[in-house]
Amino acid sequence: MRMEVTDETLAKAAANGDRESFSFLLTRSYDRLFGLCFRLMGTHPDAQDLTQEICAALPAKLQKYDGKSRFSTWLYRVAVNAAHDKRRKRATYARATDGWGDWEINRIAANEETQDGLDWLTQAMNTLPPELRDTLALTLEDEMTHKQAGDVLGVSEGTISWRMAEVKKKLRALHEQEQTS
Numbered sequence: 001m002r003m004e005v006t007d008e009t010l011a012k013a014a015a016n017g018d019r020e021s022f023s024f025l026l027t028r029s030y031d032r033l034f035g036l037c038f039r040l041m042g043t044h045p046d047a048q049d050l051t052q053e054i055c056a057a058l059p060a061k062l063q064k065y066d067g068k069s070r071f072s073t074w075l076y077r078v079a080v081n082a083a084h085d086k087r088r089k090r091a092t093y094a095r096a097t098d099g100w101g102d103w104e105i106n107r108i109a110a111n112e113e114t115q116d117g118l119d120w121l122t123q124a125m126n127t128l129p130p131e132l133r134d135t136l137a138l139t140l141e142d143e144m145t146h147k148q149a150g151d152v153l154g155v156s157e158g159t160i161s162w163r164m165a166e167v168k169k170k171l172r173a174l175h176e177q178e179q180t181s
Contacts, residue, residue: 007071015062022062026055029075036076040083054082124174128167135163 007025014022033054038047058078065074125133131153138149139160146160153160 008067011062011065011071011074012067014059015065022059025071026058029072030055032072033075033079036079037083040079041086046086050079050082050086053086054079057082121171124171127174128170132163132167132170135160136167139164 005024007028010021010025010028014025030051034047034051037050037054038044041047041050061078065071125136128136134153135149138144138152139146144152146164147157150157150160
């Protein structure tokens with residue numbers, strides 16, 4: 001009967017490809033392995049993940065089991081090393097991502113501020129006379145030079161420059177009026 005076979009004998013047979021021995025060894029050791037993983041990791045999901053990772057890697061790792069120590073001692077060493085690796089990776093990830101949350105919050109705030117400014121500008125443009133609105137729309141964000149905008153609107157470059165000065169005056173006055181209201 002298999003219950004009388006030692007873990008060490010099962011481990012050697014499993015290392016040589018005996019699937020039944022591996023299955024029996026895993027069945028016999030799983031609960032103890034999970035308990036250790038739980039103590040090492042501190043949460044049920046982390047313990048489950050670690051236990052599964054160890055079980056998946058165990059067939060290859062068994063090739064290195066030399067039988068000089070009890071199988072349970074060797075398996076616990078594998079678990080401790082795997083837990084250390086997992087915690088080290090987690091800490092490295094945490095260090096690498098440190099500050100990204102703040103960066104994202106600042107990015108979102110900047111985008112909202114930019115959008116608020118664009119919303120204000122869109123509303124303010126609607127208060128401008130058509131020729132000033134057209135001039136601003138063409139030259140906004142350096143879309144066109146004053147010369148190019150003048151060509152489109154059929155006016156001189158100097159007229160575009162004058163219109164832009166008027167736009168700035170009117171927008172500044174509108175902004176100041178909103179600030180005092």
